[in-house]
Amino acid sequence: MQIIRSMRKRHLIIVVLICLVNPFLGAQERVKIKKKEFRREAVAGFREAWRSIGEGNKCYDQGLGTFDLARDHYLLAYRYNSDHPGLNYKIGACYLFTDSKYEAIDYLEHAYRLSPEVADDIHLLLGRAFQLVLEFDSAIHHYQAHLNGLKRDEKEANTSLIERRIAECVSGASLTQDPVRVIIKNLGGEVNSRFDDYNPVFAYNDTALFITSRRPVKKAKRNPLDNKFNEDIYRMSFDGNRFDSAVRLNKPFNTRHNDALVDISPDGQMALLYKGHIDGGELQFSAFKAEKNKWTRSKRFSRRVKSKEGEGSACLSPDGKQIFFVSKHRKYSRGGKDILVCSLNEKGKWSSPRNLGAEINSVFDEEGVFLSEDGKTMYFASRGHNSIGGFDIFKSELDDQGNWSLAENLGYPINTPDDELFYITDKKGQYGYYAANREGGFGARDVYRVIYLGAEKEMQLLMRDSLVAGHGGRKTGYLMLPRLLELDTSMLVQGRVLDTIEGKPVVAKLAFINPETGQVESTVISNASGAFKARLSHPGVFGVEISATGYLYYLDILDLIGMSTDERVEKDFYLQPFDVGTKVVLENIYFQIGKAVLRPESFEALDQVAKFMENNPGMKLEISGHTDNTGSLRTNQRLSRERAKAVVDYLIGKGIPSSVLVYEGYADSQPVAPNNTADGREKNRRVEFKVLSK
The missing domain is CATH 3.30.1330.60 (OmpA-like domain)
Structure with missing residues (x-):
């Protein structure tokens, strides 16, 4: 009953994701690890390992919120016996339903090899695990095996779910064969933390970024569903190039309950807020009073934008005369949570909600609605349409007759079989921002920037330090580039090329590549002191290719976004020497x-x-x-x-x-x-x- 009561006070992210997790929670609790089978003859450490099994079972039986704790206990026992099928299954299940879900596949597959009948749902969990790592054929095989193994009454209840998962894998196999040309960059430690960070909102001509985060604060409470802290709103300044460190806001934005900022009006005078403790989630607003230099106490946005089922994300149209919001309203929903719209009439009253139709809303959940600056492109997340798994980001265009086009998947690698949510663009529509849990992040859901490249040509893949392991401050990116050509340039970048071990100067060849045109904008040679000067055409993102005798080949990304053309950029590069034994x-x-x-x-x-x-x-x-x-x-x-x-x-x-x-x-x-x-x-x-x- 504790978990049921807690759902009355909803987190925005839990409301979004809980329905995705539920279908996979089946037979895990019926898997038992018997002492006689777990014990290994002539191997020390049984007593401590069996104690860890007991502690792990206590956490496991409490549900999702303590799966991470259960996993840690089980891993201690795993050191004693790594070949017990039930233990491997439970570790895999714990990984699959926590932030490190990509780790699940090794344990689940090992459990299956040891005992194909280790659990009734082993094929279901293996299907999901293979889907997450883009092994779609294997995922389909296991999903189908799970379906074939169900009894008649179970099959009637689960066929639609499994068929949906198989359809996601078919979509995934198709979309991953034709990846979109983008750079996906983690916004770094100023924005993200090792806790969940999501729901980005730009305001004030893109000089401020707001996010929702589940970081611990004084007297912070954890939600029993996932054992994470309540949601709070954070703000950071942005100068077009760098973010300041995130700062937690005070009232009326943050309270002791779950709070999220979902939009700010174009004039910056009204904030749309999500309050999770009111009737399963309510949209409220706060107005800025310039004469008092403070925000008013938040209150319900409108009775029209309200249902017993609760509302989630929302956005205002550029002219402020429409509000698009996500709701599971029984009267207006086609199935699951849909995107609805209310319009402001001449008397300043909001109309009744209108469903945006099948072009936007599927029979599954939609979430995270956002409108472009001109109001003609809508971005949103959906578990339906041709999603490749979980929530994918889609877009729809508004035609001259006021009709929205059929939802279009933004493609891989923007979308993956995991959840991608809360996609927005900057004011110019040049870059996208969204939340995802990607490998190489800070530990949970992070906010990423999406940089779109030009039309596809003959490709090379350019990766940061592609010969050298490391996350580079944990900022990761994907960059696909055409073959190299020559071009004159005009913006000054200068610095030195140095040896990573001794710090001595290196004579090296540097090529600066414009990813939008696929052209080399400048090729220079550093001098005996390692110094170089290069001219580039404009502020933006450039690939850097460096080669020198006796050093590893070097590839990197140089981010000059937001800098002026008359600004001098100082940048040093470090090359790793190689010798016999390196x-x-x-x-x-x-x-x-x-x-x-x-x-x-x-x-x-x-x-x-x-x-x-x-x-x-x-x-x-x-x-x-x-x-x-x-x-x-x-x-x-x-x-x-x-x-x-x-x-x-x-x-x-x-x-x-x-x-x-x-x-x-x-x-x-x-x-x-x-x-x-x-x-x-x-x-x-x-x-x-x-x-x-x-």
Whole structure:
């Protein structure tokens, strides 16, 4: 009853996501770990491991809110016995329903290999886990296997759900074959935290950004559904290039309850607020009183924008005469939560809600509505249409007759099989911003910027330090570029190229690439003191390619957004030297789960390795595969060696002589981080090269 009562005081993000999680919660609680089966003969540590099982079960049985605690207890027991199917299943289930859901696949697949009948819903959870890592064929196989294994009455209740998941996988397979050309960048630690951060709202000519965050504050309470803190509103200033650190707002924006800012009027004088403690979620407004220099106490926006089911996100039209909002209103909804609109009449009264129709609203949930500056493009999230899983971002265009076009998926990699929500654009419509839980983030849901590139041409994939592992301040991005051409330029960037170890200057070639045109805007050589000067045509995002004898090939992203053309930019670059014995982790190398088959998104990174070797023809490399300590040593030894061989085979296929390449698999014998955390295990699963001679 505690959880049921708590839903009366709703979080905006929980209201959005809880219906997605529920269909996957089935038979987990029926999986028992028996002491006799868990005990291993002649292996020390049983008593402590069994105690961890007991503590984990207590947290597990309490539900989603304590799955992360249960997982940590289970992982302690896992050190004692990593081959118990029930334990692997429970760890996988805990990962699947917490922020580190991409970790689930290894444990669930291991549980299934150990015991195909470990749980009634093992195929369902495996389907979701494979879907999350873009293994759509495997996901469909497991979804279909789950459906085939249901009894007649269970099949009637679950067929539509499974068919929907399969349809998502079909959409995913299609959209991932034709990725959109974008850079997706984490906004960094000034905006994001290790807690959930989402729902971005720009205001005051894009000089201020508001977000909703679930960070701890004094006397903060946790929600029992997910064991996270209440929602609060934060603000940060933005100068067009940098964000200041986030600051929590006072009343009327924040209270001791769940609060979110969903929109600010174009004139900046009215704030739309979500108050989660009122009737399952209510939209309120606060007006700014200039003479008192303060905001008024918030109150209900309108009785027209109100239902017993509660409302969520909303936005105002540019002229302030329409409000678009998300509601599960029984009278107006087509199914699930829909986007409705109310219009302001000549008397200043709001009309009754109107459903935007099947072009926008599916029979599943919609969320996070936003209108462009001209009011002619609507962005929103939906679990329906051709979503590839969870909430995807869609857009619709308004024609001259006032009709909205059929929802269009923004595509991969903007959308993934996980949830993408609360998409907005800046005032110029140049960049998008949205919330997602992506690998390489700060630990939970973060706010990202989407930078759109020009028309597709012959592509290269440009990744930050693509030969060197690391998150670069935990800001990550994807950048796809055409082949390089020459072009005159006009904006000054200057700095030095330095050695990362000794800090000494490096003579290097630097190429600055405009991703919108695919052209090299400037190519320069740093001098004996490492100094360089380059001229670029305009402020924006540029790719930087640097090469120097005796150093690793370097690729980076230079972000000059918001800078003026007469501003002098100071930027130093650091190159990593290589010598005999140097080891380098190959970043962005992906394999099919549990196999030694390279995924296509790995090819561009490996092409850079091939180019690096072509520029250093006397060099000999060892390619090595490494794993974490999950699973058996024999399996990990075989898999790590086969994956290293797959990389070598690819490089040979690119013209690198086999005589300068060797491969080896080291399993988990050379960890670079502890294996007792998800982040550590992720770092240990890697492919490296080692310089044997040069």
